[in-house]
Amino acid sequence: MTWARAYFAVQAVAGALWWVAVFTIPVVRDVTLGSLDPVAVAVADIPLFVVASALAALPGRATGAAPSRATRVAAVIATTWTAVVALGLAVYATVTTEAGWGVLIMAAATGGSLVALTALLLGRIPTRWIISGPFAFRPLRPDLPLGATVALTIAQMIVFWGLFLIAGPLVLRALELRWRVDATLPPSVALGVAILGAVVFVFASALGIWSAATMALLGRGTPLPTAMASSLVVAGPYRFVRNPMAVAGIAQGAAVGLALGSWVVVAYAVTGSLIWNYAVRPHEEADLEARFGDGFRRYRATVRCWIPRLL
Template identity: 55%
Template sequence: MQGLAGALWWILVPTVPAVRHATLDGLDPLWTAVLDLPLFVLASALAAVGRRWAVAVVTPWTLLVTLGMVGYATVTGQAGAGALAMIGASAGSLGAAMLLRWGRIPVERAMVGPVAFRPARRTEGSAPLRATLAQMLAFWALFLLVIPAPIACAERRWGLSLALPTTVAGGLSIAGIVLIVAASTLGVWSAVTMAQLGRGTPLPGAMAHHLVIAGPYRWIRNPMAVAGIAQGAGMGLLLGSWLVLLYAVAGGVLWHVLVRPAEERDLAERFGQEYVRYRARVRCWLPRG
């Protein structure tokens, strides 16, 4: 897919001025093509047909070009679409490289240290609740402020922001605030329930000692994930940033595809049939009708 997308892009660059302007702008297409066609398009195709050595060519090249395009777009305010496309290409290259190397994306290699699956050590008194609230505030600061703010700034700097009428932008901001408040309420409710009944925290490195099926966990298995994604979407609406909205959706997809299976395997190992029955009865994202 990456090789085909790259080939299609190089067909559009010389034939569609709008594509060339949005993705390259002041960069010379000829000199860019001399390097990119063999190192990206051809190398991607070779990797796809089983030439594993080509992965060592296309992945570093993609990351290098991505850094260059992000820097160029940030300094000049031009070719923002090219920078965004290369960020997607880098994610694809890294994912494809791992699939070729291991046949899967080995999430467990990243589940070390504070994110390794293990029960909480301190379960007495209010220790789980204090730890849970501290974790929640740290995650809110990181995923709702530290990451979305530069994304929204880059969107404006790269010329990718949408020009919305004032009334529409104001309505989206209000909707974002409402969504953030509602999602935060769900997140706090879920965290407090986890700490009080499970005697642990939502963080894998200090997991609950008891299976929690009360509170919001009666209706969905992962209310804190739902709350986090909704909070991110609310920030996107509040900031008027479609890239922050995309960031929230992408985070949900990555969590569902990569993190959730590992977490559910751990829960099944620790709680056995109790968790298996719970998983069969309660859905992951949406309550049963």
């Protein structure tokens, strides 16, 4: 919980400094608030964002003590207000093409506030909910025919690629342009970046297909945690890196961002990699260790998660 209070403290200081900049540096006001009246916004934002964040950062009466009720209430207020401002600015920026950088800043603050608030209220970040219910880890039915397993794998890849590598990036790129937060590159540089993105996408896609095929044919499972392999797979690309499908998916997302000339899409891929690595992967590996025991422990000890080994 200490780091959560530290986050709110940093947010309070950053918010105060931002308001100083808004009233003293015109360009900051223009790119973050557009034509909005800064005085009218400040009347609500300073107490509900800056002051509330500062109160949420206050420690308990004793070192290591749980946060007080006032601290928790302040954290809820700061987080709720941050989310409301982020949503409101997103609508405003989409309609007017103004304040795009304000949207991105407040969206990032919303994510950080939500994580810190959860830690303050629960004493931990409950990442297990990501793999609960219909998303819980479970092996694919062992009696499912191989053809059905392959078909299910292909269907999952089509849905994943369609949502996360086509629809999502295109929406983000459109908003990036609409909010005028895109990076302007010289035409020759932009072309080179796009070609690099296309090349990386081809190689990353080949790795993803190879990984999925290996999982389906040798492990009798699919890429989704809800239909995992029933046996430990250490062949194919899994000889070199423990999570080749994750490596491929993240590289594909970043490659799409490069091909589109969108730093926002690249950031989207990086954010996805962080969520997977810190929220999902620990639970996945705990499940693999529980099911495959020493076999998985030996595999984990010899093959790294992200950096491929050379045989």
